[in-house]
Amino acid sequence: MSLTDILELNKAELFEKIRHGLPLVQKTQNLLDCKDDLLFAWDAKDSCLLVRNWRASLTDTEGKHTAAGVQCQTLIPANAVGLEVDRVLASNEGSLVALGGTRGVTILELPRRWGPDGYFKDGKAKITCRTFSLDTQLFQNNPPLEVRQIRWHPHSVTDSTLLVLLNNNTIRVYNHAKLRHVWQVGPSVMRGTSNTSLSDFGEVAVDFDIAPAAKPRNPDQDNTTLADTTANQRNQTLLAAKSVQKQAKIEWPVLVLRENGNIYILLTGLDSAKTRLQGPITITPQARDNYGLESCALMVIPSLPPTVVMAESNGKLHHALLMEAEAAEHSFNEVDDFVLIEPAEYVIHVLETVELELGLKATSTTGAAAGAGSAYNCPIHLKRDLINELRYFAYHNAGLHVVSVSFISELQRYLDSEIEHDRLELTASSRAEYVLCTKFDSSEGINAVLGIALLQMPAGVVLLLGSGQVVSLKLVIDAQLLVTPSEYRKTGLEVDEQESGPSFVDTIKSLLQRSVNQPILADKLASPSAQESYELLNQAIEVLREQYLKRHDLVSAAFARHINQIQLKKEQQLQEIQDLEQERELISERAHKLAERFEEISYNQELLVRKCYNLMKQANAALPNNIVAEREFAKEVTRLNEVTKGLAASLDTAKKSLNKQRYHIAKSQEELKKNTYELPEKQHRTIKEILTQLNSEIDRQVTDVKRINKIVGL
Template sequence: MSLTDVLELNKTELFAKIRDGLPVVQRTQNLLDCKDDLLFAWDAKDNCLLVRNWRSSLAADVKVKFQTLIPSSLVTLEVDRVLASNEGSLVALSGPRGVIIMELPRRWGPDGYYKDGKPMITCRTFGLDTQLFLNNPHLEVRQVRWHPHSVSDSTLLVLLNNNTIRVYNHSKLRHVWQVGPSVLRSGANNSLCDFGEVAVDFDIAPAAKPRDTEPEIAGKNETTLDKSNKTLMAAKSLPKQERIEWPMVVLRENGNIYILMTGLDSEKTRLQGPITITPQAHDNYGLESCALMIIPSLPPTMVIAESNGKLHHALLMEAEATEHSFNEVDDFVLIEPAEYVVHVLETVELELGIAASGTGEEGNVYHCPIYLKRDLINELRYFAYHNAGLHAVTVSFISELQRYLESESDEDRLELAASSRAEYILCTKFDSSETVNAVFGLALLQIPAGMVLLLGSGQVISLKLVIDAQLLVTPNENKPVGLDVSQQESGPSFVDTIKSLLQRSVNQPILADKLTSPSAQESYELLNQAIEVLREQYLKRHDLVRAAFARHINQIQLKKEQQLQEIQDLEQERELISERAHKLAERFEEISYNQELLVRKCNALMQKANASLPNSVVAEREFSQEVTRLNKVTQSLAAGLESAKKTLNKQRYHIAKSQEDLKKNAYELPEKQHRTITEILTQLTGEIDRQIVDVKRINKIVGV
């Protein structure tokens, strides 16, 4: 086991795959994240997310495999930050030019893998405001954070370099909060960027109840209000639901700190600042500010980082009285009186790399952006990673604050004299050259505590962290539950991405002939300038396009292989289901037939059992005998009826035969004789009718 790789991650297939697609540009980023026992790593070559169970690496003789989470839509942006949500249901993939949300599948099985250890899984992804970034080439993402109070675990806050925080719920834009003056960029004019008025980072402080603010009445003082009116107003406000605001602490590049007071679902915001920083310093506290972090102590601890290696530890406390702050640059931004004050307790200076002998002058001090990450196990500690390595900083006065708050003695005094200590855990810069080996990923492991670092060279460092039991505190578990998914999954087309990569801000002009021939120095400088323009604006962009095509092709091939494998698996499952259905149908018919036979046998047995019971009464025996007699009579009557039917049929047959014989033997007169006889009979009938009429007439005359 290596001393710098206790988990032996350098030998794993996961990091071997990531090592092939690491970015060439050496700048600090975070392509790793950890949630519970899962380690997430972004593969820039195939544009997919790799997942591995890091706790299984601690077990002996256990083969640990990783899973590939393939985005459902093509990822065209350059991802430099991977951030899992509080409950681990979503992952935010952030880059300078956009943010993509990936929905994680469910976990089941003995080892707790996604979908029972399926090697490749297609996950639903959707981009956030992709058209906004395409239409604004200067727009960049500065910070991405999940809101700790999101019920559905899907509220994401994105800070842009135009001094706005955009709030998304899963993928729908909910709010746009202005945290500073609008930064307009047109050509070479950077507007307020030169004054450091652009927000570089933000963090969320613990929730607080809003102060009761009463409207000011012109020409009247607050003392003129009657106490009874105040009591009545307070009584009326009691039944209303208690409102909670979350202070959003925003850090600008010039070191000014602003606080945005707002609720999670509130359209109305209150911007306060710049917050007063005490004690005052001649050189300010953050001329090169680059990062901000809030440690949820009581009161909250604020860490402000500068690119020159300075870390300022301060307390964010409520001011005794609200005060207006004056700032000419923010005249057009509505700013309320500040309710907070920042008190700086100490400043820690980090050593950014080990300088060679003779290069320790002040002008050669290395500067680079510093990124901060909290340690959720030990609240007193946080980590600072940068181009020159990793530092672990322990804030000592937080334990003193906790001890003072838990003390019940009235004579106890608060003394914040203990200084913090910074440990240089990993150094990646050993000389004064410009070459660096930046940190490409930092993931903090829990239970057991440890860390995983990915460097720009491809090396993976995994270390175990030593935790002092006396300093260990329970982390806040404000984790939301639930998810509401009903959004689009569309993103920018690949053609639009290629067009945006090929857009140039500077073109190489056509060189006109000069009246006088240029000198050798001028020709050399002109050649260098042309080469620089061609390299930066043409060749470099073509390399980016080639890399984009390679990623696009690799991603399509990966999805194709995965889909073909899924089709094959589905075909096999369909055949198995058909065979099982046929066997089940045959088995069902056999069971139904056997069941019918058993029912009949049971009925017969029940009849025999009832008939042979020794304790049957006389009425039952007589009834049984009567039924038997009636059965015999019925059978005899049925036999007689059957014989009568046979006799009737025989007689009908003879009668029908005799009628046919009579028809055959009947004599028929000739037609002429038949007509003559008919005429004679008709005449006799008429004569008889006349005689009858005469007889009746004579009888009437005689009077009989």
């Protein structure tokens, strides 16, 4: 088992097939996706979708129990897919798969599953599936038109609502492969020279994501604002306002990111043609270089409030919170006068910026190599971790990063806290770990990530690289991500923790916390040169020295200090234990003496009490003024005492007589039983036979008498 391929997928039939169709000109794509226990992969050579039940194959490594010995299934589209697929996206419920490319989108309908291993159609090797191409004529008539992003709507009841972002600043909504709505999210990109001008100003939308649903603030006011745009639209808007008043409407905020870093928000319902575009949203705090001058990706984490992640191609990731504004802010006029932009009801507050290391920088002092390594830029793609909301993945041409957002757990702790005076302190910084590095030299060649899939139960991640190599790793979830501060921070212990300072474990963790880690180095198609190998070795040695060995030395020194302190405390505690043992012996001796003294005093006290009682009794009886009634009562008590003693003696005598009589009665009964006469067995049998014969004779004579009576009577 390889350390970089825990699931041994490099030998799998699925990846053996798709290796022959990998693109020559590489760029970051996502040709993999996983839904439950199914791993989907696009085969560009045969234009088909390959499926593998990774969980069943994981439990059955020898392939004995797979359905009909099938390791992977081939889903053949009924209609030929003529576009170059660069992303595979399964729907939320796993009923559809969207195959997206720069020149179109195709939806493939998955067949039903049955059988012991849950394969499609009980493990049939090749299955023809229905496919639907979206707006093929539109892309043919508009050559500059390209697809920027596709996402399934999270609240689709039928699991078939797909949102497609095009580079003409429109989002097209499809349901059951049919176009339902076209939402304008920016100025219209016209044909001709204006197309270039909009790209130069960065006004083209590059990505979007859907935030959690929210109720509209003032739907009546918003509808009135829309009605005032033109006289022709006033009547339609009023009718729409009445329909909104009849039924409660929920809006889904759609955040749209443009290339210049501006973020707009589109407020609309799930199945509504009417939209409200707001923006650009104010981003605070303001920065000199602005946010997102080279923006390339956007992602929303459904926390409370929602967390927005903005990625730039230079490796910067901005973590922000999407919050409602106290007052709506007006935006500047757009380039396109036909797009109505309302005052923004939201603001974005950036909490931190994480800078990723895109490839390993050379440690050589030569300016060319170092400069090339530090100036490398590439588009960054973001993917949420469905297992842990505090973590997401950033993959690009230089590998894979795992980013842990720490302040989300603090937000959750603050919301769940019942303490009135609790404070929200978002001081914990996020961590970015370089898990896989595919660029570790200054050359122009890249080994891009062509696919990423997240596995669940057990948790893992599968990566497909441009070289054809497959990397499968297990996801180790940090304990700090699982245990929130509210679970171990008690009200009564907070003061003690503040007085005693940080624990030794926290100190060791802070010493071991490193800003740069040594990622896994992916294999390349061509063997590196001697100079590249030397630079890579120097870089690895430098990282090990600065980020590993040096910190281990600090930890060793901290352990030595801690051990010395513990030994000193141990000696002091042993001495205190000896002193306490001596005091305990002294206290034990004193306790024995006090116990003996107490018993003696108690016995003497009892004697004195008895003597006092007798003296008081005699004194009371000898008093000359004692009344006659008391004397007679004393005499009566004495007489009753004597009578009682006589009755007790008589009762004992009667009991003895009764026992003696019982003894004689029992003895006489035993003698009577012994004197009882019994006939011998032979005589008893003879008498029984004689009686039987007499009985028979009597019966015969009775019968004769009855017969004679009948005769006489005739």
